[in-house]
Amino acid sequence: MHMQRMEIVQVYKCFCDVQRLRILNLLKDGPLCVCHLVEILDSDQVKISKQLRYMKELGMVEDERVAQWKVYRLADATNPLLQKNLKCLQDCYGESIEFNKDIRKRSAVTARMQRENAACAQAISA
Amino acid sequence: MHMQRMEIVQVYKCFCDVQRLRILNLLKDGPLCVCHLVEILDSDQVKISKQLRYMKELGMVEDERVAQWKVYRLADATNPLLQKNLKCLQDCYGESIEFNKDIRKRSAVTARMQRENAACAQAISA
DNA sequence: ACCGCATATGCGAATAGATGCATATGCAGC
DNA sequence: GCTGCATATGCATCTATTCGCATATGCGGT
Numbered sequence: 001m002h003m004q005r006m007e008i009v010q011v012y013k014c015f016c017d018v019q020r021l022r023i024l025n026l027l028k029d030g031p032l033c034v035c036h037l038v039e040i041l042d043s044d045q046v047k048i049s050k051q052l053r054y055m056k057e058l059g060m061v062e063d064e065r066v067a068q069w070k071v072y073r074l075a076d077a078t079n080p081l082l083q084k085n086l087k088c089l090q091d092c093y094g095e096s097i098e099f100n101k102d103i104r105k106r107s108a109v110t111a112r113m114q115r116e117n118a119a120c121a122q123a124i125s126a
Numbered sequence: 127m128h129m130q131r132m133e134i135v136q137v138y139k140c141f142c143d144v145q146r147l148r149i150l151n152l153l154k155d156g157p158l159c160v161c162h163l164v165e166i167l168d169s170d171q172v173k174i175s176k177q178l179r180y181m182k183e184l185g186m187v188e189d190e191r192v193a194q195w196k197v198y199r200l201a202d203a204t205n206p207l208l209q210k211n212l213k214c215l216q217d218c219y220g221e222s223i224e225f226n227k228d229i230r231k232r233s234a235v236t237a238r239m240q241r242e243n244a245a246c247a248q249a250i251s252a
Numbered sequence: 253a254c255c256g257c258a259t260a261t262g263c264g265a266a267t268a269g270a271t272g273c274a275t276a277t278g279c280a281g282c
Numbered sequence: 283g284c285t286g287c288a289t290a291t292g293c294a295t296c297t298a299t300t301c302g303c304a305t306a307t308g309c310g311g312t
Contacts, residue, residue, distance in 0.1 A: 008144070008219060015138040017300095034259060047301085049260055054299085068258050068309045084214040092207045093134060120258090143270090160289060173271085175290055180269085194279045194288050246288090 010058040011081055018097055019043065020051055021089065024074070025099045026106055027061065028086055031073035031124050036113070040105045066123035136184040137207055144223055145169065146177055147215065150200070151225045152232055153187065154212055157199035157250050162239070166231045192249035 014020050022041055026032060032040075037048050052072055055061045060082075062075045076082065094100050113121040140146050148167055152158060158166075163174050178198055181187045186208075188201045202208065220226045239247040 008147075008215070008223065009142055012138045012141040013299095016135055016142065018135060021134075035257095045259065046261095046303090049258095050300090053260080065259095065308085070259060081214065081218050084218075085211065088207065088210040088214065089134070092210075097134065139269095161287095171289065172273090172291090175288095176270085179290080191278085191289095196289060 007059070008081065011060070011079075011085070014055055014058045014060045015085065017051070019047075020055060021097060022099065022102050023048075023051060023055065024060065024082070025086060025090070026102055027072060027074045028077065028083075029103065029106065031071045032106075033066075033069040033071050033120065033124055035069070035120065036106070036109055036124070037072075039109050040102055067119065069120055069123045071124055133185070134207065137186070137205075137211070140181055140184045140186045141211065143177070145173075146181060147223060148225065148228050149174075149177060149181065150186065150208070151212060151216070152228055153198060153200045154203065154209075155229065155232065157197045158232075159192075159195040159197050159246065159250055161195070161246065162232070162235055162250070163198075165235050166228055193245065195246055195249045197250055 014024065019041060023037060026037065026040060034045065034048055034052065037043075037052075038045050041048065052061060052063070056063065056075075060075055061072050064071045064073075074082070089097070090099055110121065110124075140150065145167060149163060152163065152166060160171065160174055160178065163169075163178075164171050167174065178187060178189070182189060182201075185201055187198050190197045190199075200208070215223065216225055236247065236250075
């Protein structure tokens with residue numbers, strides 16, 4: 001694996017896993033750091049970290065260090081293939097793959113972070 | 127690999143290869159047999175056969191024997207995820223992944239079959 | 253320099269997918 | 283039953299991806 005540009009097949013490779021789909025869906029509303037994703041997806045740090053690495057190799061996400069956090073965002077949020085595919089998924093299976101639930105949880109988690117961990121909350125809103 | 131129903135992730139697995147994308151694009155306009163696909167995609171029989179097998183395992187296509195031919199069609203042409211994704215691909219990259227060229231070649235090939243190999247032409251139009 | 257938190261990497265095993273080459277199978281006509 | 287055409291399968295090899303477990307690295311505060 002290498003790759004950095006977002007190619008057609010790379011997009012679909014990224015889409016081949018529900019957890020990655022959920023991550024993309026979350027990131028489309030703005031950047032998040034690993035700790036957010038771990039909590040929202042109710043997964044563990046190593047797993048999420050590796051998914052993000054893979055997604056980065058595929059050219060789908062970018063990362064940026066902010067203090068001790070690593071903020072991830074979509075590499076090209078305007079890519080029409082990505083946008084349309086996510087929208088299509090949302091339309092067809094929004095609830096069944098937990099897209100909607102994740103978005104609701106995202107709000108809850110970021111709100112709590114705002115209170116309990118202001119520095120981290122700052123990192124993703126910069 | 128097993129699977130037969132068309133699940134979300136299976137769809138994307140099918141989409142992870144340009145040749146498979148081209149096959150789906152061709153089948154969306156109606157059934158074809160292996161010999162058509164081999165010619166339109168300018169590939170070889172074993173390769174196409176294996177792609178079709180994989181696509182069948184993913185639940186994306188169905189086959190039917192007609193005399194010595196094997197006719198393949200989309201397992202669920204009305205599946206919205208499939209339809210929308212193909213349309214989206216068509217819109218975004220129609221020429222670059224040869225979707226359009228393939229469709230044009232499809233017409234040429236089926237027309238010629240009609241003349242030179244009527245039995246086979248009959249098989250896919252039944 | 254040390255500690256704790258956030259994140260990443262390494263490794264070994266397991267599974268999945270791709271590829272090239274050879275060969276088998278199914279069907280129709282003779 | 284033999285032949286030819288259309289299609290499928292088997293096998294060995296290779297690369298890609300996944301998973302669990304352990305451990306390393308980067309950063310900020312003391």
